[in-house]
Amino acid sequence: MKPLFSDRTLERETIAIVRMFSELRPEIKQMIERHLDVRIRRRVDASDIVQSTFIDASKRVERYLNEQPMPVRQWLFYLAKMKAFETNHHHLLAKKRDARREHDGAALQSVNSDQSSPSQCFAKKETNRRLGGALNRLPYRYRLVIELRHFQALNNKQVSSYLELSEKASSKLYMRAIEKLRVAMATE
DSSP states (O other): OOOOSOHHHHHHHHHHHHHHHHHHHHHHHHHHHHHSOTTTTTTSOHHHHHHHHHHHHHHHHHHHHHHOOSOHHHHHHHHHHHHHHHHHIIIIISOOOOTTTTSSTHHHHTOOTTSOOHHHHHHHHHHHHHHHHHHHHSOHHHHHHHIIIIISOOOHHHHHHHHTOOHHHHHHHHHHHHHHHHHHHHHO
16 A cells, blocks of 8 residues: 655654544543453453554554544544454453363263364364455455444444445445455455
């Protein structure tokens, strides 16, 4: 991606975003706390997620400035919300090692036929890796609409409200995003 800003302009814009993030930090922390699953609030401190969001924003600031898909404030809250969802996913959906399952070979005898084989698990991980790579190559607006629909499970009406688009425009954007994702997956 060709930068649209000089180094000095980029630095000035980055400093402005950092200041805004600092001012919004308490609100961002409250929003993260609301989106964290109650089962993991004891394990995860919202301040850590705020810090992770800040790091993520600093890595993406140049791309944001080039694309500017939404106002800065909305973008910062979006990143924070996605970090909260990622944290929920990591702690609640990821399979953790459990000593009880590894106790002895008897655990292998109780494997149900509907559970994935090692090759199926590998194929699923590979597909997820390819999907992640393809998503990262999409323009920000396409990634955003896919993330809202699939990762946040919002319906088209909610997505259109969030993006401040008509429902028809939101639907068209989503369809274009899916097509771009399909093409990106084919080249991954």
